[in-house]
Amino acid sequence: MNSKLIAPSMLAADFGNMQRDVEMVNNSDADWFHIDVMDGHFVPNISYGMPVIQAIKKHATKPLDVHLMIEKPERYIEEFAKVGADIITVHYESTVHLHRTLSQIEDAGCKAGVVLNLTTPVSVLEDILPKCYMVLLMSINPGFGGQKFEEMTYNKIKKLRRMIDEQGLNTLIEIDGGVTDKNIKQLVEAGADAFVAGSHVFKSKNPTQTIKELKQLANS
Numbered sequence: 001m002n003s004k005l006i007a008p009s010m011l012a013a014d015f016g017n018m019q020r021d022v023e024m025v026n027n028s029d030a031d032w033f034h035i036d037v038m039d040g041h042f043v044p045n046i047s048y049g050m051p052v053i054q055a056i057k058k059h060a061t062k063p064l065d066v067h068l069m070i071e072k073p074e075r076y077i078e079e080f081a082k083v084g085a086d087i088i089t090v091h092y093e094s095t096v097h098l099h100r101t102l103s104q105i106e107d108a109g110c111k112a113g114v115v116l117n118l119t120t121p122v123s124v125l126e127d128i129l130p131k132c133y134m135v136l137l138m139s140i141n142p143g144f145g146g147q148k149f150e151e152m153t154y155n156k157i158k159k160l161r162r163m164i165d166e167q168g169l170n171t172l173i174e175i176d177g178g179v180t181d182k183n184i185k186q187l188v189e190a191g192a193d194a195f196v197a198g199s200h201v202f203k204s205k206n207p208t209q210t211i212k213e214l215k216q217l218a219n220s
């Protein structure tokens with residue numbers, strides 16, 4: 001079994017102490033940095049863009065997993081690659097020509113993934129799966145950290161796992177929203193591989209220890 005991956009969401013970091021929080025993730029058991037880009041159109045919130053990602057990249061020693069919650073992400077793929085994205089995921093709901101957008105991500109030298117909103121069925125991915133390094137399933141309505149995990153996610157994971165296995169693929173399943181020490185084990189059992197955790201990590205007393213616990217639970 002491949003090792004399960006933990007990606008702390010920098011949306012929940014202290015922006016006034018970003019370098020400190022980047023170093024914390026560097027020195028922890030985390031695997032990736034999860035970076036949420038929000039444009040105020042696709043989701044009702046605005047987070048940060050290229051300059052902040054470039055600043056994180058300067059200090060990060062682990063891959064940047066960049067989740068674009070923006071309309072028409074195809075307009076900005078090359079710029080996100082240039083500032084240091086290693087994985088770029090785009091929403092199925094945000095881009096008309098998904099296949100072309102994934103090719104654009106690959107051509108820019110990054111790993112390409114697709115994100116599904118909570119109520120978008122996994123069946124829409126049937127034909128595009130072989131082109132996906134990863135599928136990110138939202139387990140909340142995107143836009144804000146600190147929301148409650150939606151139970152319907154378990155079934156979506158199981159269905160997607162079946163689709164991936166039936167096609168003989170290695171596509172990763174990542175879960176984003178409300179991931180904690182209480183549900184990570186069940187998410188692994190359903191078939192997920194990678195876990196974004198924002199509030200649970202950064203609002204804890206000891207984020208390094210919290211990441212370690214998540215990693216251990218996911219891999220136990």
Ligand SMILES: O=C(CO)[C@H](O)[C@H](O)COP(=O)(O)O
Nearest residue numbers: 142143145146177178198199
């Ligand atoms: O994509 C996101 C919000 O749209 C965040 O990555 C997600 O909310 C993680 O935060 P938390 O772990 O606090 O739920």
